[in-house]
Amino acid sequence: MNQPDSLILEMQQGSEKAFSKLYEMYSKAIYSVIFVILRDEELTEEVLQDVFVKVWTNSGSYSVEKGRFYTWLLNIARNSAIDKTRSKSFKNTNKNLSTDNFVHIIGGHNDLNQRTDTIGIQKFVDKLKPLCIKLLDLLYFKGYTQNETAEALETPLGTIKTRARNCINELRKMTLQEV
Amino acid sequence: MKNIDEIIASGTLELYVTGALSQREAMEVEDVLNDYPEVKNEVEKIETALINLAHGEEYTIPAKVWEGVLNSIKGVRKLNSHKKSNHWSTIAGWAAAIVFLMGIFWMMNETNSLENKVLVTTTENAVLKGKLTSAEEALTTSQDLLDIIRSKEYREISLPGNQAVSPESYAKVYYNDNEKIAYIDARGLPAPPAGKVYQVWSLIMDPLTPRSIGLLDHYEATTTKVFKLENIPDPEAFGITLEPEGGSESPTLAQLYTLGMVSP
Numbered sequence: 001m002n003q004p005d006s007l008i009l010e011m012q013q014g015s016e017k018a019f020s021k022l023y024e025m026y027s028k029a030i031y032s033v034i035f036v037i038l039r040d041e042e043l044t045e046e047v048l049q050d051v052f053v054k055v056w057t058n059s060g061s062y063s064v065e066k067g068r069f070y071t072w073l074l075n076i077a078r079n080s081a082i083d084k085t086r087s088k089s090f091k092n093t094n095k096n097l098s099t100d101n102f103v104h105i106i107g108g109h110n111d112l113n114q115r116t117d118t119i120g121i122q123k124f125v126d127k128l129k130p131l132c133i134k135l136l137d138l139l140y141f142k143g144y145t146q147n148e149t150a151e152a153l154e155t156p157l158g159t160i161k162t163r164a165r166n167c168i169n170e171l172r173k174m175t176l177q178e179v
Numbered sequence: 180m181k182n183i184d185e186i187i188a189s190g191t192l193e194l195y196v197t198g199a200l201s202q203r204e205a206m207e208v209e210d211v212l213n214d215y216p217e218v219k220n221e222v223e224k225i226e227t228a229l230i231n232l233a234h235g236e237e238y239t240i241p242a243k244v245w246e247g248v249l250n251s252i253k254g255v256r257k258l259n260s261h262k263k264s265n266h267w268s269t270i271a272g273w274a275a276a277i278v279f280l281m282g283i284f285w286m287m288n289e290t291n292s293l294e295n296k297v298l299v300t301t302t303e304n305a306v307l308k309g310k311l312t313s314a315e316e317a318l319t320t321s322q323d324l325l326d327i328i329r330s331k332e333y334r335e336i337s338l339p340g341n342q343a344v345s346p347e348s349y350a351k352v353y354y355n356d357n358e359k360i361a362y363i364d365a366r367g368l369p370a371p372p373a374g375k376v377y378q379v380w381s382l383i384m385d386p387l388t389p390r391s392i393g394l395l396d397h398y399e400a401t402t403t404k405v406f407k408l409e410n411i412p413d414p415e416a417f418g419i420t421l422e423p424e425g426g427s428e429s430p431t432l433a434q435l436y437t438l439g440m441v442s443p
Contacts, residue, residue, distance in 0.1 A: 001227045
């Protein structure tokens, strides 16, 4: 999909209408990213609200010429969610969840599986290769840099890139069929 | 410049969309993106795939999340734009400040006028004090005069009015032979017209020799109308004439108001 540059500009100039359209476009994807990190609906909704307030108040710091709006949004969401994992409320609700990656979430808890299913992730995850899931977990959901990812997977940087390409190609085929 | 297909196949764009590239590499991708629509198209497809990963149709995000966003940003926008200040607390605050300032100015004014009043009162006090002093002085003078004219050293000489000039006039002289001092009581004389002054003369009758012994200066201002003259030569008579201001060398007899003989 094309990036809605005109909507973004209108939002930056203070249009709530444009902002609400952007929310409709991106909120589900951002919700899923936050949810994968926090694994709690209530906290996810809380952080999602926080993220879009930040988008509105900091919209001036984004420039259409520099980078993708979605990548900018993604960074705000991941940082906010990761901040939340350090909060007391998160620690209280997730004491028994020591799982720290996407693979374990998907493979482990049934209630979480149900939720990821509802969000729509599960049906793709079921078809993706484990290595691809791992890669998406680090790069997309956790916001690892390429170097961090290479270190975490003990894989050369070039291989990471190639695998990311192949993995997302698979995803593309699936999402294009599904949507 | 790298081949476009190479860039697309490298996996760099996937890392670009997830935000995994370094800032320098991301900027390199930006440059290519702006120049090559096919690269941009590829980036958009990657992005869409990731966004669609979570596009489950069965669920919706609760409306309260968006409502919460709207509530938060409305507060923020109002603060930023200062459109309509309906904040009563703010208005009340300003009103209180204005009232307070007005109060201060009023008090400053009050203080000023009080200070002025104090100043006026002080001045009035000074004036009254001055008046009291001069009254006391006048009393003292009167007492002194009374003491003097009652004392045996002074003798009283009556100066009746000159029938030809001013028959109603009269004067009295209290004269001390030893100290050659004379007090002239001129209350019986009319106030001298402007530019004129009474002059007192001592006379020796044979031959008639008048000698000026002084002017009754500031006649109007002298409330007691008693004038002290000194260095009086042995007189046989006293006379008072009306002379031009500053006095004359010899008496103008046509203006002789009173004349009285000193009894031997």
